[in-house]
Amino acid sequence: MKLTLILIAITVLFFVFLIVKNLFKKFRNLCALCGAVSLTWIGLLVLLKLNRIQDTTIIALLMGQSTIGLFYLLQAKGKGKNRIMNLLSLPIYLVLTTGALALLTLPEDIKRTLVFLLAVGIIFGGLLMYQTNPPVNRIIKSIIACCKRW
Numbered sequence: 001m002k003l004t005l006i007l008i009a010i011t012v013l014f015f016v017f018l019i020v021k022n023l024f025k026k027f028r029n030l031c032a033l034c035g036a037v038s039l040t041w042i043g044l045l046v047l048l049k050l051n052r053i054q055d056t057t058i059i060a061l062l063m064g065q066s067t068i069g070l071f072y073l074l075q076a077k078g079k080g081k082n083r084i085m086n087l088l089s090l091p092i093y094l095v096l097t098t099g100a101l102a103l104l105t106l107p108e109d110i111k112r113t114l115v116f117l118l119a120v121g122i123i124f125g126g127l128l129m130y131q132t133n134p135p136v137n138r139i140i141k142s143i144i145a146c147c148k149r150w
Contacts, residue, residue, distance in 0.1 A: 006044070006058055010036045031069070038066045045103060056104050063100040071096055084128065086144045091120050 013036035021027045041062035047053045071093050078085025085092075094117055098107075107113055127143075130136040 003058065006040060009043070010040050013039050034066065034069050037062050037069075041066065048104075060101075060104060063103070064097075067093075067096045067100050083140075083144065087128065087140055088124055089146075090143070091117070091124050094120060 014032050017030060017032035017035040021030050021032055041059050044053065044059045044062070048056060048059060071089070074085060074092060075089060098113055098117060101107060102110075127136055127140055131140055
């Protein structure tokens with residue numbers, strides 16, 4: 001599919017979401033750009049599954065943008081009030097990335113990937129369990145400070 005058509009679709013959907021956002025109060029917090037990008041890659045994914053397109057590059061790029069947007073949204077929700085959410089940034093991001101890729105194709109090393117994700121989850125779970133321990137607490141503070149937006 002031509003990039004120009006995809007960019008036009010994103011632009012049109014952006015303005016549609018902007019109108020919806022302004023017409024209906026319950027959609028006030030909706031990000032028009034996020035909605036436009038997400039709906040575009042979902043549409044492209046449907047076309048891919050129907051064998052109407054073959055190239056997954058633009059789909060992967062748009063999915064990556066949605067993934068990081070969702071990650072930032074989750075991070076903002078936890079900012080200041082939810083230390084656990086801030087600590088679990090890396091595991092959450094890894095799961096979102098794996099999930100997005102799985103929508104396109106299952107990686108060859110899916111078993112190893114799942115074992116790795118489980119190991120990361122166990123490590124971060126251990127950090128949470130021992131967060132009152134001063135050395136562990138320093139590690140946790142370092143992890144949380146890593147992704148702060150100064």
